[in-house]
Amino acid sequence: MNLVIDIGNTVAKVAVFDGVSLLEVAYDSNRNLEHLSDIYSKYHFEKAIVATVIDLSEQVLAQLALLPIPVLWLNETTPLPVVNLYETPRTLGYDRMAAVVAANEQFPGKDILVIDAGTCITYEFVDAEGRYHGGNISPGMQMRFRALHQFTGRLPLVQREGRELPMGKDTETAIRAGVLKGMEYEISGYIVAMKHKYPELLVFLTGGDDFSFDTNLKSIIFADRFLVLKGLNRILNYNNDKI
Ligand SMILES: Nc1ncnc2c1ncn2[C@@H]1O[C@H](COP(=O)(O)OP(=O)(O)O)[C@@H](O)[C@H]1O
Numbered sequence: 001m002n003l004v005i006d007i008g009n010t011v012a013k014v015a016v017f018d019g020v021s022l023l024e025v026a027y028d029s030n031r032n033l034e035h036l037s038d039i040y041s042k043y044h045f046e047k048a049i050v051a052t053v054i055d056l057s058e059q060v061l062a063q064l065a066l067l068p069i070p071v072l073w074l075n076e077t078t079p080l081p082v083v084n085l086y087e088t089p090r091t092l093g094y095d096r097m098a099a100v101v102a103a104n105e106q107f108p109g110k111d112i113l114v115i116d117a118g119t120c121i122t123y124e125f126v127d128a129e130g131r132y133h134g135g136n137i138s139p140g141m142q143m144r145f146r147a148l149h150q151f152t153g154r155l156p157l158v159q160r161e162g163r164e165l166p167m168g169k170d171t172e173t174a175i176r177a178g179v180l181k182g183m184e185y186e187i188s189g190y191i192v193a194m195k196h197k198y199p200e201l202l203v204f205l206t207g208g209d210d211f212s213f214d215t216n217l218k219s220i221i222f223a224d225r226f227l228v229l230k231g232l233n234r235i236l237n238y239n240n241d242k243i
């Protein structure tokens with residue numbers, strides 16, 4: 001079994017894979033992997049992979065150091081099943097690469113746009129020859145709600161759940177629609193622009209933020225909440241003989 005750990009800016013994900021099958025996922029705070037010991041004792045693991053986009057707390061480092069199996073720390077030196085054309089591989093967030101690796105595994109000969117809506121929204125492009133060209137980073141949903149509150153004198157902190165209108169009729173609905181429609185139009189805009197350039201383009205959507213689209217683009221999107229974990233598992237298997 002493979003132990004796959006993805007530590008994001010908001011949530012840490014701990015997953016169990018048997019070959020390519022995902023058996024279980026646990027969600028933890030990124031400051032303390034509380035579920036790790038329980039999961040570890042339930043299965044027989046051979047190896048692990050860790051990807052992080054934050055500097056880890058002493059606690060998480062200590063929890064990972066206790067693992068009695070080989071651990072692959074994903075970074076710019078890790079051999080990958082796609083070509084990395086990012087100009088600064090040392091500064092790349094490897095959760096982004098993992099999502100690309102999983103999408104490319106499902107559709108090897110295709111141009112793919114991968115959209116990951118987590119703390120940030122990231123847009124990644126991998127071409128039909130398996131070359132990762134890079135992509136863009138923009139604020140995630142919670143960040144948008146919080147930024148509007150934090151950087152103004154009068155705007156409240158609005159929650160995702162509540163009355164949704166196409167155009168706001170009061171401060172709360174104006175902010176909610178502004179954030180949600182802003183994300184929707186941003187995402188649709190990327191898809192339309194990239195489809196224009198790459199007519200055969202496939203689109204994957206992943207990340208913790210589920211949101212619904214009303215557009216006809218919905219039908220061309222593959223939604224997969226576990227894309228990053230699946231990509232990390234593929235990278236771990238790809239490096240089987242090296243760890
Ligand atoms: N149970 C949950 N705990 C925390 N965030 C959640 C939860 N369910 C959904 N979310 C949403 O998912 C986002 C985190 O998504 P994720 O892709 O895991 O982010 P990251 O990889 O940046 O940590 C949060 O910003 C939040 O809006």
Ligand SMILES: CC(C)(COP(=O)(O)O)[C@@H](O)C(=O)NCCC(=O)O
Binds near residue numbers: 118
């Ligand atoms: C862009 C990100 C903040 C996204 O993180 P996430 O939303 O998954 O927590 C992360 O991938 C990161 O810190 N990247 C480093 C900069 C770069 O990729 O170039």
Ligand SMILES: [K+]
Binds near residue numbers: 121
């Ligand atoms: K993200």
